[in-house]
Amino acid sequence: MMALQLHLADPPIREERLGSIICWNGDLEEMTQAVSCGKLEHKERRFAQAGICPNGCAASNLLSIRDVAVILHGPSGCSCIGRATVGRQAAARINKSYESISYGDDMDENDTIFGAVDSLKKLAIDVIEKRRPKALFIVNSCASAVIGEDIESLVSELTSEYDIPIGNVNCEGFKSQVWFSGVDAMDHAIVKTLVKEPKEKRDVVNFINFFESERKYLSEIFEKLGVKLQFLFVNSTVEEIEHLSEARATVAVCSTLGTYLGNALEQKYGVPFLKTINPMGMQGFEIWFKGIAAILGKQREARQIINQEREKYLPKIEKVKERTAGLKAVLAMGAGYSYEMARVLQELGIKILWLASGHLDPRQDGDNIPPAIDFISKNSANNFGTIISDNQNFEIFNILHQNQPDIFFSRHPGFTVWATKQNIPAVYVGDEYLAMGYKGTLALANMIVDAVTNRSFMENLSAHTKLPYTDWWLNQNHAAMHKEA
Amino acid sequence: MAQALGQQRYKCALAAIQTVHAIDRAVPIMHSGAGCAGKLDDSFGNSGYISPQLYPCTCVGEKEIVFGGNHKLEDLIENSLKILDGDLYIVFSGCASEIIGDDIVEVVSKFDDANKPIVAVSTPGFKGNNYISHDWVLSAIFNKLVQKREKKKGLVNILTGPPYQDPFWEGNLRALENLVSSLGLIPNTIFGHARGIENIKKLGEAQFTILASPWVGYESAKLLEDKFDVPLLHYENLPIGAYESSKFLRAIADFAGLDPKIVEDVIARREAEYYYYIDRFAPVFLELRIMSKRFAIVSDAQYSVAVTRFLVNDMGMFPTKVYICDNTPTLLQKKVVESANELNYGVIADVEFNTDGYAIHDEIETQDFGGSPFILGSGWESFLATRIGGHFLPISNPIEDKLIINGTYVGYDGGLNLVGDIYSVGLQMNAVQ
Structure with a gap:
C-alpha cells in the first residue's frame, strides 16, 4: 500500500486507495479469508436503490465546523445541504455560537454550456468580503465536474488575494460509490488548507467523531489521563484545526470515519493514530481506552477508571443480559459500525444471523485490516451471513423476511421502519455513543429489552400497512440481483 | 446565469421526485x-408506502460517464417492475446522465x-428548480394517463403548490376539498392518502380545475384545459382565514355558475x-404585551401572498417587507406582486424577489417593527429571530423543528390554526421577557 498522497489536488477514492467494494455476498469466514488474501471481488447489480453521495457528505461535514463558509458550485439540489442542525445544536450545548454559512450558486443550463467560474469568483469574493468567514471551501458537483470547471485555479487566485485559508474539495457525486470518499476528500482539503506546522506539543488528543453526544463524559475521563480532547469536526473552529499537528495522538470513534485524517496526521506530523476497535461495548471500551492510555503513558489511571465502570455497571448488565441472551438479530450498518456492533451484541448473548455492512474497506490507510473485522473474525461466537450492501433496502428487507429475526439493528436512516412494518422489532443506533463502554452497554441492553417487550407500535403499524415489494422478490435469494463476476 | 443562493429554500428540478412521491403507489x-x-426527498413525512431509500437508481458512476448509462437504465x-409493486413508474434523469447524452425517453x-404505465421526464438539476419541475412531471403524467x-357534473379538480x-x-x-365540498361540488385531488392513479384518470372528467397558487402549477393545469377540455380557474392565492376563504x-x-344564495348561506x-x-380570543390578539402589528415574510410566492393577505385583510396587521425566494420567473413577478397587494385600506406590501437569505436577514435587522420583530418564513428565519430577539413562525420549507402531519392554515379553520400558532x-x- 502506498502512503497517502497529501500533495495531490484530490485524494484517490476508496475504491482505488483501499480496494473498497459495495456489493458482495457470503459469510464472515469467507469474507475474512478473502480480505486477508486480498481477493475480495466487487460485484455489479442488475438492480440498485438510491443511497448517499460522497459530495453531499463532504459538504455537510465541512459545515459542522463552526466558523467557515462553504460554496457549492452546482445546481440547487447539490447545495441543498441543510441548516447544519446538528452543528448548531452541538454548539448550543456548549454555549457557543454557530457562525458557518453555506451558499450555492444555482448553476443553470447556460452555465453548463459556457461555464460559471466567473460568477463563482464573484460570489466567493462577496462571501469573503461581506461575511468574513475564518476559511472558505469551494465544493464541486457532478455538473461542474462533467463540464470541467477549473476551481483549483480560482482557489489559487483567491488565495493570493485574501488572507484567509481557501480550499477546494473535488468530490463529485459520481466519482466514488463509497460515500466515505467524501469524508476523505474533505479531510484531505482540511490537512492541505488549514492544518499548520506544529510549533509545540500540546496535551491534546484529536478525537474524530460524529455528533459528540458524550462530550462531557469523555472530556472527564480523558482529563484523568492528563489530556484535553479536541473534538472533530462538529463544534471545531478553524483556529483549533490549525493546531491538530500539535496533538499527542489522534483517536476515532469509528475507524472507517477516521482512517484518512488520522493516518494523514500520523504520516505528515508524526501524531500517532490509534488503530484499535472502537469504545462500543465492554471489550471495546477496555481495549480502546487502554490503547490510548498506553500512548500517553497513563495505564494505571486507565485501569482505575475501567475498574470503577465495571463495578458500577457490570452487575446490572449481567442481570439484563438474562433477557437479551438467545435473541437472534440481523444488523445493517456502516463498514465499521456493523462489526463493532456485532461484537457488542455478542457480549449480550445475542446471536447474529446476518450482518449487512454499507461498504467494505479490505484495508485502511495505515495498511491494517479494519480492527473491528479483525477482532470479530478471531472472536465471533458463530459464523454468520455477511453481505456488503450499500444501503440496498431490498436486499436487507429480503434477509429480514426470510430469516425472521427477533430484532433488527440499523444505522441507516429510514431503515428501521421497514423492519417494523414486517413486525420485527427494530433499534436505531443513530447515536455513535449509544453502546459506549459499560454504561452504554447497559443502555443498549435496556433498549433491546424494551423493543422486544412492548410490541404495540410495531403491531399497530404493521397491521395497517401494505409492503411495496412483490411476492416474486420476497421469494428470491437476497443476492439474486448480483451479477456473476 | 448562476446566482447567489444563500440559506436554501428550494431544490433542483430533480426534486420533482417529491411530487411523484405524493402520488399513492407511484414509484x-x-x-x-x-x-x-x-x-x-428528505422532508419529514417522506416514508410511507415507499421511501427514497427504496427508489430504484442507476447510481451513475465514472463508468457510465465514460460509456453511457442507457443499458444500465434499461436493466434497472x-x-x-419485477421487484416493486406500483401503479405508475416515473423515470427521472439527473445532471450527469443528461450532460453525457443518455436518452431516457428512448x-x-x-x-x-x-x-404498468411508465413515464419519462427530463429533470437535470441545472434546468430549473423544483417549483418549475413540479409542472414538468405533472404534464408528463397527464399526457400519459389523462x-x-x-x-x-359537479366534479372539480383541485391543484396547488408542490407536495x-x-x-x-x-x-x-x-x-x-372541504371548501369545495361545502358548495355541493365533488372535489378531485391526486395527491396523498387514497387518491392516486384513479384520480389522475378522473382529471379529464372534471367540469373544471381550480389551481390555487400564484404561479406554480400553471403549465400542467393549463394543459388540462388546452388538451382535455377541462376549463381552468386560476385563483392566484391560497385562501387562509375567513376573509380570503369567502x-x-x-x-x-x-366560475361554476352556482346559485349565489347557496354560496352566501355557506359563507354566512x-x-x-x-x-x-x-x-372569544380577541383580547389576546389585542392586548398581548410584546407583539407588534408589523411582520416580515421570507418565503415562496404561495405563502408570501397567502399569509400577507390573511394578516392584513383578516387580522389588521402590516407587512414591513415581503421577500419571495422561490426564483419566480421574471415575467410572472408583476402578477405575484399584484396578488400580494390585494390588500384593504390601501395597505401596501413592499415585495422583493431575492434568493440570498443572508442579504435578506441583513435588511430585516434594520427594519422598524414598532416593537418586537415578527418574522414568518422557513427554519432559517428562526436563527434571525433568535439573534434580533423577535418572534418567529415557520410557514415554508425548510422546516426542521416542527412536524406538520396533516396540519394546515387553509380555509376558515386553517385561519384559526394560523392565528393560534402566531399568538402561541x-x-x-x-x-420569558
Missing part, C-alpha cells in the same frame, strides 16, 4: 447519482408494452362560526 426511478434521492427499469419507449372524457416542498401540502389539499368560495361559485354559516372563536409564539416569548 420514482432515478437515472442519477446515488445521492440525489436522499438529498432531494426491467427489474423495478429507453422508456422500450417498455411501451409493459402492463383522456378527454365526457364531463361529470413536500410545501410542508403543509396534504392538510392544504384536504382543506381545499372570497375564494364566491370565485368558485361564480362559516363566518359566524369563525368569528365566534375570534371573538407570542405567549411563549411573553413568559
